Amino acid sequence: MASSNTAVGVRLPSAPRGRWRWLGGTKGVDLIARLVTLLAALSVLVVTVWLVVDLWQKSSLPRHQFGFRFLVDRVWDPVFGHFGALPFVYGTLVTSAVAMVISIPLGVGAAIFLAELAPRGLSDTLTFFIELLAAVPSVVFGVVGVFVVVPWVRTSFGPLLKDVLGFTPLFQGPDYGVGFLTAGLVLSIMVLPFIVSISREVLLSVPVELREGALALGSTKWESTWKVVVPTARTGILGSIFLALARALGETMAVTMVIGNTPKIVASLFSPGYSIAAVIANEFTEATGDLYLQSLVELGLVLFGVTLVLHALARLLVSATAQKARGAV
Amino acid sequence: MNRLGWRKAVNAIMSAVTALCAVTAVAPLLFVLGILAVKGASSINWSFLTQLPKPTGELGGGMANAIVGSGQLLLLAALFGVPLGVAGGIYLSEFGGWGVPFVVRYAADLLVSVPSIVIGIFAYAVVVVRMGHFSSLAGGFALAVMLLPIVVTNTEQFLRTVPVWLREGSLALGAGHWKTTISVVVPAAMQGILTGILLALARVAGETAPLLFTAFNNDYWARGFQQPVSSLPVRIYEYALSPYDDYHRQAWAAALLLLGLVLIVNVLSRLVLAKKMASRRIA
Incomplete structure (x- = not known):
């Protein structure tokens, strides 16, 4: 039929x-x-x-009651039913910023070495180890953070920073070990593998003809890398950075364990703080009343929205580079 | 120094600097492994693996219920996530046209990128609120939501590595679309699909945030899937933040155990996959 x-x-x-x-x-x-x-x-x-x-x-209550002020209000007072998320937004942004300041140069540098300068075998081995780092559970980073990084920041790294950079408002005040700086340090290690492995792939996707052209014109290996290959891969590298940033903003356990869990907005990186993910992790089971619980859900929604946008941007940039690389030949 | 000498010097210096970056990027893994081995290895013993936690203040005790609990949660997650994920991946690779796979791929990508704490909120709203209490079912659901998009994406990718001529051969012999898929394409990609599932399980095995207010925690054995259940990551989190030295000791040990399992699965899977890719390249 x-x-x-x-x-x-x-x-x-x-x-x-x-x-x-x-x-x-x-x-x-x-x-x-x-x-x-x-x-x-x-x-x-x-x-x-x-x-x-x-x-x-499930977050309609605070949305109706506080509207957009929710994000810019700095008072978080469950007892009086007043919820402003600014200290958490601030903590999330500051810790992520610290993480990116450390991991961008380190990660892009490592990716350049692995993609362009290292011999193939060495590059593969190192990449293998770096990608394994991405598999380490965040609670394990938390344990190392609590027992190793926190005391180290308190006794060695913090005082050192204070001696050298103490004139800036970023490195003043008492250093408890826990705080923005420590959380940022731990985060930087956690997001590093994402920058390295994606940037490396983007760099490797740049056509070999471009390198050959630069070398044939008499440039050194570094000049061909820095002036030809890296600019071609620039948008893709930016994409890997956005992806890492999205991870950093949403990371929960390791940050919760070392940030100090104090809702504060101060310039000093030594100060304990709080982040969006950390407040959800800490207060969700204790939240009494619908408004409290829904305010935490709204924080989750904010986190989701931000990572969503960053992730979409990252995808766009990485695929744009791949297309550009294909079109370049 | 002349111009060429300067350029060569820059070349050498920058090579060294980027090499240093690469070494610095590898160092944390070795450091974490090393310190966990030093601090945790001595505490992993028979009683640690087979006993229940002791009440606060008493020395000793173990993590037997957390180890079994983690297994229980992973089993639940796999029960929901693996069949759906593999079938979904098959659709994307073998049956999909243009529209549905595009949207599903995008959704999967999105779901993978959702911060794990948000998945926890979702599972709380969907399961815990309805049941009225924390349960391993809720924790399993949370992990399944994380597992599903990873398995879908992995399965599709491995099915796509199967050469078209294998499908053509089967179709030319008169086999139908489904017959071709299930008896030619899937077996050819089986090893990849299985390693993909293992990697996905290893990934969610270390998740803590989605379990905090779904599976919660339990000092005793959890019977059935209705009760709150202890898991290794949550137990590590709790012990590490407690003020007791003996709990700290056990947190180190459990972290070593968890990391060891996760890394072993990762290393073996990656070796298998690398070998597979190499043989494919020759073929």
Whole structure:
């Protein structure tokens, strides 16, 4: 039925028609398999939409009550039912900024070495180890942070910074070990592998002809790398940085364990602080009353929104570079 | 110094500087491994692996329930996440046209990037609020939500590495679309799919944030899937922040155990995959 006969009598599969046409003309087992796997694939979409809708609905109370002031109000007082998220937003931004200041030069430098300058075998081995770093659970970083980094910052690194840079407002005041600086340090290690491994891949995708051209014109290896390859890969490297930033902003456990959990807005990096993810982790089970709980959910929504935008940008930049690299030849 | 000499010097210096960056990027892994081994290895013993936690203040005790609890949560996550993920990946690679796979891929990408604490809130709202209490079911659900998009993406990628001519050969012999998929394409990518699943499990095994207010914690054995359950990451978090030395000792040991398991899975999977890629290149 579903096949048409040609003049010479050969049966050809028919073009899809009728009610099931949108399925592409498959039938029987194929049709069932297609439907079942389609449902499975759609489950990803369903969960994602469900998550966004759920978070949106369950944070309506503070949205109506505080509106946009929620993000710029600096008082977080559960007892009086007043919720302003600024100290957490500030802590999240400051720790991420510290992390990026450390991990961008280190990560891009390492990626340049691994992609351009190192021999292949050495590059592969080092990349293997760096990518393993991304697999370390964040609570493990937290443990090392609490027991090793915090005392180190308190007794050695902090005093050193104070001696050298103590004239700036960033490095003044008492140093408890826990705080913005320590959280930023731990974060910088955690996001490093993302910058290194993606930047390396972006650099490797730059066509070899460009390097050969630069070298043929008499440039040194470094000049060809820095003046030709890196500019070509620039947008992709920026993408890897955005991706790392998204990770840093959303990171919970390691930050919660070393940031000090004190809602404060001060310039000193030595000061204990708080971050969005940390306040959710600490107060969610203790939140009494709908407004309190929903304010925490709204913080989660804010975190989700920010990482969403950064992630989309990162994807766009990385794929733009890949296309540019292909088009360059 | 002449101009050429200067340029050569810059070349040498920058090579050294970037090499230093690369070494610095590798150092933290070795440092973390080293310090965990020093601080934790001596505490991993029989009682640590087989006993329940002792009440606060008493020395000793172990993490048996946390180890089993982690296994229980992973089992639940795999039960939800793996079949859906593999089937979804099959659709994206084998059946998908243009529209649905594009949207699903984007959603999967999005879901992977969601901070894990937000997944925790979601699981709390969906499962804990409805059940009225913390449970391993809620924790399993949270981990499954993290697992699903990773498995979908991995499965699709490995199915796509199967050469087109294998499919063509099967179709030319008269096999249908599904028959081709299940008896030719999936077996050819099986090793990759399985390692992908293992990697995904290793990734969610270390997650703490989504478990804090879903699976919660439990000092005893959790019976069934209705009760709160202890897990290694949550136990590590709790012990590390406690003021007791004996808890700190156990936190180190548990961190070493967790990291060891995660890294072993990662190293083995990566070796298998690298070998597979190499053989594919020759073929």
